[in-house]
Amino acid sequence: MGKVTLKLRWSKEEARLFHLYSVGLLGKDFPKAKKGIRECFSNLGTLQLDPLPIMGRSHDLVIQARVDGTHPNEALDLIHKERLGFEYWDKVYCAIPLEHYPLARGRMESGGDAWYNTREELLRKKAPDALEVIYKAVKKSGPLSSVELNDLGLGQEEYRGWKANTAANAALDILWNQGRLAVSHRINNRKYYDITERVIPKDYLAIEKHSPDEMRKNWLLKRVRDVGLLPLKGDQEVWASVRTARNETFIKKLLGKRELAWVEIEGVRSPCLAPANAADLLDRAKSAKPDGKAKFIAPLDPLVWSRKLLAQLWDFDYVWEVYKPKRQRKWGYYVLPVVVGDRFVARFDGKYDQKRGKLTVASYHKEPGGLPHTDPSIEKSFERFLVYLGGEKIKFPARKKKK
Known part of the structure; x- marks a missing residue:
């Protein structure tokens, strides 16, 4: 270069x-x-x-x-x-x-994600007035989610598109992509939208x-x-x-x-x-002094964004297999890498049952030269992880009997 x-x-x-x-x-x-x-x-x-x-x-x-x-x-x-x-x-x-x-506003005003232009074209054909009808409803009564719009009988024309089955759903997404609406908050992960001027503080809108x-x-x-x-x-x-x-x-x-x-x-x-x-x-x-803790890394953590760098720099091959058919998975459905110091020492596939307060570790794979789940640092991290989840017990995979 x-x-x-x-x-x-x-x-x-x-x-x-x-x-x-x-x-x-x-x-x-x-x-x-x-x-x-x-x-x-x-x-x-x-x-x-x-x-x-x-x-x-x-x-x-x-x-x-x-x-x-x-x-x-x-x-x-x-x-x-x-x-x-x-x-x-x-x-x-x-x-x-x-x-x-x-910085994001510049992207919004230049159209946001380009794929949404196709969605907008489709919506205008299916329900020409949906964008303005939904915007006016949110401006008048927001924050609103698709549930409230359904109750109001607004934008209920059928819309067959990604992540949307009504014109109201599609309109909320498109108006958000354009920056006219913003996500105000979530309830049970459901997004509630409001006009941007009521969500983003004025000082930031003025920049x-x-x-x-x-x-x-x-x-x-x-x-x-x-x-x-x-x-x-x-x-x-x-x-x-x-x-x-x-x-x-x-x-x-x-x-x-x-x-x-x-x-x-x-x-x-x-x-x-x-x-x-x-x-x-x-x-x-x-x-910096390492804290000695074993850290459970999210599938979308910035540490693992670059899979090729992960393999070459860390000698750790990681693929999030959550969207793969079960028969094609090598490690499991929802696998978290485990880091201690500057090494990936293991990975485990887990699932938490909130009603029972139980974390089930379906599999735990120790990396070459890594640490088993019985290592004190790993055990302590699982204890902290259970507190994070608000749980009461952990079930590990049964040990394989030696032949």
């Missing part, structure tokens, strides 16, 4: 420490409970949302790996209640700290939106900060929503202006982009 101003060469050990520090798993020492959620959310810069409530949801699991004294549903409830952030596209569907709203060039740059800089190490090659998923910035000339310009650092890591084929102050951050990571 030609001459690079900030070029760093790291060992795998250095890169792993940096990676952990960048995503808040090393050296942060967040407070407990709500105060910790506030600080952790701000530090993360984004929280990828997912609806599946297996052991809490993935975003709950991201928080519990970093903050003690939390429980499922608390983080997103707090984010909305205290207006710490908003829901919109980042890597994919995320909760994003409010400071980034002006001038970013220009297209600023948007491209600032979304890329944000992604690099959020993930720590962004591989230049491969890994389409970790570049989601910032692929327009995946341009050699554009990246070279940012490197030349010292707005990004170029990092080469031994044993990792692709060079990575890192924040401009990566060298200083590495020094902080090296001086």
Whole structure:
């Protein structure tokens, strides 16, 4: 890529420490409970949302790996209640700290997710007035969910589309994608929408939106900060929503202006982009004292966003198999990696039964050189995990009898 101003060469050990520090798993020492959620959310810069409530949801699991004294549903409830952030596209569907709203607004006003344009065209054919009817209803009586709109008899025309079976559902999604509506809060994970002016504080609405060039740059800089190490090659998923910035000339310009650092890591084929102050951050990571805890990592944790980097840097192959047919799964339905220090030591497939207060560990796989679930550090982490879930007991898989 030609001459690079900030070029760093790291060992795998250095890169792993940096990676952990960048995503808040090393050296942060967040407070407990709500105060910790506030600080952790701000530090993360984004929280990828997912609806599946297996052991809490993935975003709950991201928080519990970093903050003690939390429980499922608390983080997103707090984010909305205290207006710490908003829901919109980042890597994919995320909760994003409010400071980034002006950046997101530029994306909203340029059409949001392009796929929604197709949805809007279809909706206007099926129910031409639905968008304005639903917007006016929310403006008059919001916050509203699809349930209240159904009770009002609004937008009930049939709509066969992804995640929507009525015009009202589709209209809420499209108006949200455009930035005209925002998610006000959730009840039992159901989204309640209101007009944006009643959700986003005025100070953030008043900030001038970013220009297209600023948007491209600032979304890329944000992604690099959020993930720590962004591989230049491969890994389409970790570049989601910032692929327009995946341009050699554009990246070279940012490197030349010292707005990004170029990092080469031994044993990792692709060079990575890192924040401009990566060298200083590495020094902080090296001086951080590991807490010795085993951490259960969410399927959508920023630590595991880049699967290829995970394999090459961490020697850990991870695939979330929740959407695979059972016969095709290698490890299980909802598998959480386990990290101790700078190593992945195990992975387990679990499910929590809230009514019975029981966590069932369907399988526990020790990594080569890793730790069994009977190791004291793993046992303590399962005890903490049960407290996070609000449960009473854990069932581990029966030991196989030796022949």
